Amino acid sequence: MDKPVSPAAGKARIAAAPFFSDRAVGIACALLAVSIWGGWIVSTRHAVHGHLPPQTVGWLRFVVPALVLAPAWWRVGFYPRRALVPFLFSFLGAGAIFFLVVGNAMRFVPAADVGPLLPGTMPLIVAAISVLFLRERLGWLRGAGFACIALGVLTLGGRGILFPEDGAWRGHLLLVTGAAMWAGNTIAFRRTGMRPTELVGLIGLWSIIILTPTGLPGVIHAVSDGYGREVLLQLVMQGLLSGVVALVAFIMAIERLGPSRAAAFTGLVPALAALIAVPVLGEHPDMPALIGVAATGIGVALASGAFSPASKAG
Numbered sequence: 001m002d003k004p005v006s007p008a009a010g011k012a013r014i015a016a017a018p019f020f021s022d023r024a025v026g027i028a029c030a031l032l033a034v035s036i037w038g039g040w041i042v043s044t045r046h047a048v049h050g051h052l053p054p055q056t057v058g059w060l061r062f063v064v065p066a067l068v069l070a071p072a073w074w075r076v077g078f079y080p081r082r083a084l085v086p087f088l089f090s091f092l093g094a095g096a097i098f099f100l101v102v103g104n105a106m107r108f109v110p111a112a113d114v115g116p117l118l119p120g121t122m123p124l125i126v127a128a129i130s131v132l133f134l135r136e137r138l139g140w141l142r143g144a145g146f147a148c149i150a151l152g153v154l155t156l157g158g159r160g161i162l163f164p165e166d167g168a169w170r171g172h173l174l175l176v177t178g179a180a181m182w183a184g185n186t187i188a189f190r191r192t193g194m195r196p197t198e199l200v201g202l203i204g205l206w207s208i209i210i211l212t213p214t215g216l217p218g219v220i221h222a223v224s225d226g227y228g229r230e231v232l233l234q235l236v237m238q239g240l241l242s243g244v245v246a247l248v249a250f251i252m253a254i255e256r257l258g259p260s261r262a263a264a265f266t267g268l269v270p271a272l273a274a275l276i277a278v279p280v281l282g283e284h285p286d287m288p289a290l291i292g293v294a295a296t297g298i299g300v301a302l303a304s305g306a307f308s309p310a311s312k313a314g
Helices: 007-048 054-068 070-076 084-094 096-105 111-117 122-132 139-162 168-192 196-224 228-257 259-281 287-303
Strands: none
Touching (some): 054 196, 054 228, 084 168, 096 196, 111 259, 122 139, 122 259, 139 259, 139 287, 168 228, 168 259, 196 228, 259 287
16 A cells, blocks of 8 residues: 655655656757767868858858748847846857857868867866856866866877877967857857847858858859759758757757856767767767767766756756
8 A cells, every 4th residue: 555645745746846847858958959960060171172162051050940930939039128238148159249250260170179179178267257247056076077077188189189280279369269258158148138049040140141141142152153952951950940949949048057067068969979970070079089078078978967966057
């Protein structure tokens, strides 16, 4: 015979259920976003070394969210009346300027360097800001997770930093700058007070305004030169998957997990990019890469809070 459940225990179960549901949805959204971004790195690297300059690839990325999410940003207007400063940080870290910084970085460095230095360093920056300025307490498990991510980043990207090719240092500097910009967006989103679709759509709108004078002519030239299929593939990868699905999913993860936990999942991107690069670019990871992938994966599992009873606010 089942034992009766006390009123206090019943209330605790009811209160706990939405939290664990939110955490599960947040983890699923974060994993969806980082899976797309792993493919995005390879796709963008291929495009900027092919027939599409960074501003053209950027236009293809932002035109889809600007159009598809027009009903969402139309409710807000051309800019948010409140929390304008957090919105500017989000735009700087996820819009046209961020894309131009990262797109130009990929002209100088191989795809293997992008994952460790862009999404790999971003969760470390978010964690540092959260601890120093937002007074967040990580706990020893999550702290160990971020240490593992740092080890994975150093292992995966160390060779490119210590033995750079000609001009590669420019790409490394731009990638770290891009990571800091994206970290600002991760922390600023929840202070905008906007829904994910509203923020992503408004970022897309202003990015298109900035990129159209130089990006749209590149699209027209590429199509007229017979590269219409590549333009279409980039439109799907950049615009639909990366520009809408991944951004909305990641912002939903931030809502449910908090900025530092959501950011921790981006530590998986270097491993995913390395795996995707094998069939697409013909790059096969060596032993240092495999060690870095393992360390990053363990670090994400710990830093995300999956094994921690801490509250969701972190």
